[in-house]
Amino acid sequence: MPRVHRTAVVAAAATVVALLGSACTGGSAGSAKDDVTQPVTITFWHGWSAPSETKAINANVAAFMAKNPSIKVKVVGNIDDDKINQALRAGGANAPDVVSSFTTDNVGKFCSSNVFTDLKPFLDKSGVDVEKTFPKPLLEYTQFEGKRCTLPLLNDAYGLYYNKLAFAAAGITAPPKTLSEFEADAVKLTRTKGESYSQLGFMPNFHGYESTFGHFAAQWGPSYFDAQGKSNAATDPAITAMLDWQKNLVAKLGGFAKLEKYRSTFGDEFGPKNPFHTGQVAMAIDGEWRNAMIAESVPNLDYGTAPFPVPDDQADTYGRGYLSGTIIGIASGSKKQNAALELTKYLTTDTDAVVSFANAIKNVPSTYDGLKSPKLDVTPQFKTFLDISANPDSNTTPATANGGAFQLTLQDVGYLNEAGKVADLRTALAKADQQIDKDIEKVK
Amino acid sequence: MTTRNAVPATSYTLQKRRRRDGLRTVAFLSPWLVGAGLFFGYPLAATVYFSFMKYDGFTPPTWNGLDNWTYVFTDYPFFWPAMRNTLWLVVVMVTARVVFGLGIGLLITKVKLGAGWFRTAFYLPYLAPPVAATLAFVFLLNPGTGPVNHLVGSVGLPQPGWFNDPAWSKPALTLLALWGVGDLMVIFMASLLDVPKEQYEAAELDHAGPWQRFRFITLPNISPIVLFAVVTGVIQTMQYYTQPLVAAKVASGVIGRPGQSFEPGYPEKSTLTLPHLVYNLGFQRFDTGSACVVALVLFGLAMAFTAVLMRRGSGFLSAEER
Numbered sequence: 132m133p134r135v136h137r138t139a140v141v142a143a144a145a146t147v148v149a150l151l152g153s154a155c156t157g158g159s160a161g162s163a164k165d166d167v168t169q170p171v172t173i174t175f176w177h178g179w180s181a182p183s184e185t186k187a188i189n190a191n192v193a194a195f196m197a198k199n200p201s202i203k204v205k206v207v208g209n210i211d212d213d214k215i216n217q218a219l220r221a222g223g224a225n226a227p228d229v230v231s232s233f234t235t236d237n238v239g240k241f242c243s244s245n246v247f248t249d250l251k252p253f254l255d256k257s258g259v260d261v262e263k264t265f266p267k268p269l270l271e272y273t274q275f276e277g278k279r280c281t282l283p284l285l286n287d288a289y290g291l292y293y294n295k296l297a298f299a300a301a302g303i304t305a306p307p308k309t310l311s312e313f314e315a316d317a318v319k320l321t322r323t324k325g326e327s328y329s330q331l332g333f334m335p336n337f338h339g340y341e342s343t344f345g346h347f348a349a350q351w352g353p354s355y356f357d358a359q360g361k362s363n364a365a366t367d368p369a370i371t372a373m374l375d376w377q378k379n380l381v382a383k384l385g386g387f388a389k390l391e392k393y394r395s396t397f398g399d400e401f402g403p404k405n406p407f408h409t410g411q412v413a414m415a416i417d418g419e420w421r422n423a424m425i426a427e428s429v430p431n432l433d434y435g436t437a438p439f440p441v442p443d444d445q446a447d448t449y450g451r452g453y454l455s456g457t458i459i460g461i462a463s464g465s466k467k468q469n470a471a472l473e474l475t476k477y478l479t480t481d482t483d484a485v486v487s488f489a490n491a492i493k494n495v496p497s498t499y500d501g502l503k504s505p506k507l508d509v510t511p512q513f514k515t516f517l518d519i520s521a522n523p524d525s526n527t528t529p530a531t532a533n534g535g536a537f538q539l540t541l542q543d544v545g546y547l548n549e550a551g552k553v554a555d556l557r558t559a560l561a562k563a564d565q566q567i568d569k570d571i572e573k574v575k
Numbered sequence: 576m577t578t579r580n581a582v583p584a585t586s587y588t589l590q591k592r593r594r595r596d597g598l599r600t601v602a603f604l605s606p607w608l609v610g611a612g613l614f615f616g617y618p619l620a621a622t623v624y625f626s627f628m629k630y631d632g633f634t635p636p637t638w639n640g641l642d643n644w645t646y647v648f649t650d651y652p653f654f655w656p657a658m659r660n661t662l663w664l665v666v667v668m669v670t671a672r673v674v675f676g677l678g679i680g681l682l683i684t685k686v687k688l689g690a691g692w693f694r695t696a697f698y699l700p701y702l703a704p705p706v707a708a709t710l711a712f713v714f715l716l717n718p719g720t721g722p723v724n725h726l727v728g729s730v731g732l733p734q735p736g737w738f739n740d741p742a743w744s745k746p747a748l749t750l751l752a753l754w755g756v757g758d759l760m761v762i763f764m765a766s767l768l769d770v771p772k773e774q775y776e777a778a779e780l781d782h783a784g785p786w787q788r789f790r791f792i793t794l795p796n797i798s799p800i801v802l803f804a805v806v807t808g809v810i811q812t813m814q815y816y817t818q819p820l821v822a823a824k825v826a827s828g829v830i831g832r833p834g835q836s837f838e839p840g841y842p843e844k845s846t847l848t849l850p851h852l853v854y855n856l857g858f859q860r861f862d863t864g865s866a867c868v869v870a871l872v873l874f875g876l877a878m879a880f881t882a883v884l885m886r887r888g889s890g891f892l893s894a895e896e897r
Contacts, residue, residue: 213858216632216633216858219633220632220633240631240633240861244631244633244634244861245633245634246633327719338827338828338829338841339828340828340829343829391736391739392718392719392736393719394719394828395717395718395719395720395739395826396717396719396720397828400828400829532861533860533861533862534859534860534861535859536859536860540652546843547843566650566652569646569650570650570860573642573646573650573862573865574629574631574860574861574862
C-alpha cells in the first residue's frame with residue numbers, strides 16, 4: 132500500500148475509533164422548558180417486579196395521572212441498575228425520564244456525572260422544603276457532595292427481631308438495649324447440640340444475611356470519611372470498636388468455623404426457611420420487610436421487634452439504626468423535566484401516595500408526614516421501624532463516586548478479622564483506608 | 576507493430592482479471608469482513624482506546640496515559656488473586672476435563688451393552704443450564720446439609736467445606752466442570768471411532784499391550800482433537816464467569832437485592848476470575864478504562880496460550896497428516 136494511503140487509513144481508523152468512543156457518552160443538561168399544561172408522555176422506570184408491588188406503583192401512577200390529566204406516564208418495571216446505566220448513557224427517545232433504583236450505592240456516580248439532573252432548582256421553584264419533608268439520613272443518601280440529584284422513595288430501617296418463646300424459655304423478659312445485655316442474651320439463648328447448635332442466640336458472622344459491616348457499624352455512628360473526604364476507618368473509634376465487638380461475640384458463641392458450618396444449614400434469606408422463621412436463630416438484625424415475610428411464611432410465629440442495641444457508652448442513642456431505601460431521580464437527558472418533576476414530587480412527597488405505597492409493599496414511609504399518617508398500617512412490630520427511621524441518631528453509609536466499593540473493602544477486613552486472619556486490626560484498617568482513597572481517586 | 580502493441584494489451588487484460596478476481600474474493604469474504612470488523616475489530620480497537628482513557632461510562636473520556644494499567648497491576652486488590660485463580664483453573668480444570676472426557680470417551684466406545692444409555696447419561700449434564708447446575712452442586716456440596724458430606728462423613732472421611740472453604744472452592748468448581756464433560760466426550764468418542772482399525776490389528780499382531788496401543792496408535796491419531804479440546808478449553812476457562820459467580824453468591828448466603836454491591840469471589844476471593852473484574856470495574860466501580868485493561872490482559876493471555884499450544888502441538892494435524 133502506498134505511504135499516503137496507509138497514513139490515510141490509519142488516520143481514518145483512529146478518527147472512527149475516537150468518534151465511536153466519544154459517541155458512547157451521554158447526559159446533556161436538560162432544558163426544563165417543557166410546559167406541563169400541554170399533553171405530554173413521560174417514561175418512568177422502576178425495579179419492582181412482584182405483582183403486589185407493581186399493582187401498588189401502578190395505582191399511584193394512575194392517581195397521579197388523574198390529578199394531572201395532561202401528563203401521561205408510561206411505566207416500565209423490573210429494571211435494575213445495569214439497565215438504568217445503559218439507558219442513561221445512550222439517551223434517546225426511549226430513555227426514561229424518571230428513574231428509581233433500589234440501591235443508594237450509585238447515587239454518588241449519578242450525581243457527580245450529571246446523569247441525574249440537579250433537583251434543587253426544581254424543588255426551590257416548587258416550594259418543597261426537603262429538610263422539613265424527609266428525615267436527615269434519607270437526605271444524606273440521596274445527595275452527593277451537596278448536590279441533590281435524587282429523592283427518597285420509601286425507606287428501609289434495620290432493627291432487632293427476637294423470638295418471644297425463646298426469650299421466655301431463657302428467662303429473658305425484655306429485649307436488650309445495650310450491647311453487653313445483648314451479648315449476655317445471645318449466649319443465654321444459644322443451645323449446643325453435638326458439634327452444632329439446636330438454637331443459636333444470634334448469628335454474628337458477616338455472611339449471616341443482614342449481619343453486615345454497615346448495619347452493625349451504624350450502632351456506633353461511624354463517619355467513614357473525614358472532612359477532607361479521606362477514608363478514616365483506622366482512626367474512627369466506631370469502626371475498630373464494632374470490629375472488636377463482633378469478633379469477641381463470634382468467639383463467645385462458639386467460634387468462626389463452628390458458626391460458619393451452622394450458617395451453611397440456613398435456608399434462603401428471602402425464602403420461607405429464613406433461620407429466624409425456622410427458629411434456628413433466636414435473634415436477628417433485619418429490615419422492616421421481614422415483618423411482611425413472617426406474616427406470609429410463619430404467621431403464628433410469636434416475635435417482637437426493637438431497635439438494635441447500642442454500645443454501653445452510647446446508651447443515650449438507643450433507638451438508632453441503619454437506614455437505606457429506594458431512590459428516584461430525573462434523567463438529565465430528559466426533555467420533559469418539568470413533567471418528570473411533577474411525577475417525582477407526587478410519588479415522594481404526597482402523603483397519601485407515600486403511605487398507600489408503604490402500606491402495599493410494607494416499607495417505611497420516607498416523609499415525616501407519612502410516618503405520622505393515621506392511614507399508615509401500623510402493627511406493634513412495624514412501629515419499631517417507624518421510630519428508627521425518625522430517630523435523629525439513625526444513620527447511613529455515605530455516597531461515593533465509585534458505588535459501594537468502599538463498603539466492600541471494609542467488609543473484606545471484617546471477613547478476615549472474624550476468621551482470625553488479621554494480626555493487627557489498626558494496620559489492616561489503615562491499609563483499607565489507603566485502598567479506599569486510591570479507588571475513589573481513580574474515578575474522580 | 577502488432578507484436579509491440581500486444582504486450583501492453585495482455586498486461587492490461589491480466590491486470591483487469593486480477594483486479595476482478597480480487598474484487599470477487601473480497602465480495603465473497605465481505606460478510607465475514609463486515610462481521611469481524613464490527614464485532615471484533617471495532618471492539619478491540621475501542622478497548623485499546625479506552626484502556627488509556629479515564630471514562631466512567633457517562634462523562635466524556637479523557638486521556639490518562641498509563642494510569643489504568645498502573646492501577647490494575649499495582650493498586651487494584653482483586654487483580655492478582657483473580658489472575659492466580661484463572662491460571663489455576665486453566666491448568667487444573669482444563670487438564671482434568673480433557674483427561675476425564677477422553678477417559679469417558681474411551682470407556683463408552685468399548686461398551687457394548689447399553690451404549691446408548693451411557694452416552695445419553697454422560698451427555699445430558701452438559702445440557703443443564705449453568706446457573707441451575709451450579710445451584711444443584713452448591714446444595715449437593717453444602718458442608719452442613721449436603722448429601723456428599725453426609726456420605727463421606729459416614730465412611731469416616733474428612734468433610735471438606737467445598738464452596739465455603741477457600742482451599743476447596745476451586746476443586747469444587749472443577750468437579751462441576753467434570754460433571755458437564757459431555758461436550759468433550761462426544762468429540763473424543765467420534766475421533767476414537769475414526770482411528771483405523773487395521774492399525775490396532777497390526778499392533779496386536781506385534782503383541783502391543785493396551786497402553787502401547789493407546790500411546791502409539793490412539794493418541795497420535797486423535798492428537799488434533801486433543802489440541803482442539805485444550806485450546807477451546809483454555810479460551811472458555813478464560814471467560815469463566817457464571818459458575819463461580821453463582822456458586823460464590825449462593826454459598827456466601829449474601830444474594831443481595833438488585834443493584835446492591837456484592838462481594839465477588841467468596842470465600843476470600845478464591846473464586847474470583849478475570850471476567851468478574853471486567854464487570855466489577857466497568858459496571859460497579861464505573862471505571863471503564865481499567866475494565867478495558869483487564870479485558871486486554873485476558874485477550875493477550877488467550878492468544879499466548881493458543882499460540883504456544885498450536886506451536887508445540889503442531890497445529891491441528893494428526894500424525895498421519897504431518
